[in-house]
Amino acid sequence: MIQIADSSLFIIGKRIEGIIITVPSVVEELIDGRSRTMLDLMNVRVEPPLYSFISEVKTKAGFTKDSEELSKTDIDILAKALEFSRKEESFLISDDYAVQNTALHLGIKVRPVSQKKIRDVIQWEKFCIGCRRRFPQGDDCPVCGTALKKIRKRNNVREI
Numbered sequence: 001m002i003q004i005a006d007s008s009l010f011i012i013g014k015r016i017e018g019i020i021i022t023v024p025s026v027v028e029e030l031i032d033g034r035s036r037t038m039l040d041l042m043n044v045r046v047e048p049p050l051y052s053f054i055s056e057v058k059t060k061a062g063f064t065k066d067s068e069e070l071s072k073t074d075i076d077i078l079a080k081a082l083e084f085s086r087k088e089e090s091f092l093i094s095d096d097y098a099v100q101n102t103a104l105h106l107g108i109k110v111r112p113v114s115q116k117k118i119r120d121v122i123q124w125e126k127f128c129i130g131c132r133r134r135f136p137q138g139d140d141c142p143v144c145g146t147a148l149k150k151i152r153k154r155n156n157v158r159e160i
């Protein structure tokens with residue numbers, strides 16, 4: 001059985017058996033040594049998402065309120081899970097509520113990692129794609145007015 005895992009699995013550090021697949025953007029998010037080690041220990045296969053599935057996920061997420069909550073990484077992992085859900089028995093492993101909810105709308109089977117809420121583990125901030133500034137919150141950039149995107153906070157990167 002194929003298991004498509006988002007960063008929840010590696011951040012929480014739960015070791016599971018079987019084939020585990022993730023996407024490059026999840027690997028990029030795993031910046032601490034512990035979650036990187038989990039990735040190596042579980043022999044995770046890293047596959048880029050296919051464009052056709054990314055586009056299908058974006059269309060579907062646009063119908064729910066989840067689209068604003070989903071990061072690029074979330075869309076990538078949903079696209080990979082959607083691809084596998086069409087060809088074999090597979091599960092998406094995620095503790096992220098918006099990811100879980102969108103997955104259900106797409107007919108993807110979901111399993112949580114733990115009872116612990118991922119929102120307590122991952123910290124979020126807003127990023128302006130216009131001027132590339134970061135903000136703790138808000139919908140529009142107070143500097144250039146561009147709509148802000150929600151991204152995972154990179155705690156070990158010093159703010160400029």
Ligand SMILES: [Zn+2]
Nearest residue numbers: 128131141144
């Ligand atoms: Zn801006």
